Amino acid sequence: xxxxxTTRCQHQETLADLERQAIADAVERSGHNLTRAASAxxxxxxTLHRKLKKHGLRDARA
Numbered sequence: 001x002x003x004x005x006t007t008r009c010q011h012q013e014t015l016a017d018l019e020r021q022a023i024a025d026a027v028e029r030s031g032h033n034l035t036r037a038a039s040a041x042x043x044x045x046x047t048l049h050r051k052l053k054k055h056g057l058r059d060a061r062a
């Protein structure tokens with residue numbers, strides 16, 4: 001039986017993976033316009049930049 005701690009870690013990794021994919025998809029759909037990508041995600045552009053860095057993603061044009 002999995003411990004509650006192991007289950008939590010697995011969920012966190014899954015959430016991180018989902019967040020990374022959602023960000024990558026939004027950036028791609030917006031034509032790498034980070035203002036539009038942030039708006040589509042419902043977050044501030046500054047937050048998007050922080051999450052891009054967190055997930056090791058960057059604007060392809062940079």
